[in-house]
Amino acid sequence: MDLTRTIIETIDMRSFSNLWFWIALAVMWSTASHWVIGVPWDMVLRARRKGGAVQQEVEDLARIYTSRLLYIGRVSGTWLMVLVTSGLSGLCVLGFWYGIQFCQAVFLLACPMSLVGLMSLRVARRIEAGENAGDALYRRLRLHRFNVQAVGIASIFFTALWGMFQNLSASVLGN
Secondary structure (H helix, E strand, C coil): CCHHHHHHHHCCCCHHHCHHHHHHHHHHHHHHHHEECCEEHHHHHHHHHHCHHHHHHHHHHHHHHHHHHHHHHHHHHHHHHHHHHHHHHHHHHHHHHCCCHHHHHHHHHHHHHHHHHHHHHHHHHHHHCCCCCHHHHHHHHHHHHHHHHHHHHHHHHHHHHHHHHHHHHHHHHCC
């Protein structure tokens, strides 16, 4: 067995027919909906039930991650926006204009996650503005998680449609 051939077959650039792409997509969205602004969702549920020390831990974690997100946004938000939009534009052009399937796949992963990043920044601002304790914090985290899951469902749906289209096109054209 040739090692080079095995590596090339494992890291196939035809992303939509590669099992690793679909595993990465599932893990990415599962992780994004579990870690709500850096706070594990199971910890939020436990804090709502028990209160006390666990509630204080959730509030502390939310405060820490909110401060971190807002600091990054305030210090380098403009440059991050420029870099992210440039990168996404480049991936979009290379993927959909020039037909590079790997760039299509990376774009379909990165574009919705950039939207989740913007949503997280907006939620961090609201938490900092006063929704940082008790039921108000739980409500904000629950709504954010729901919105992340909605973006994830739409992303998975459109990625699956595009992936099926690419795979069917490749099988019809014989590529």
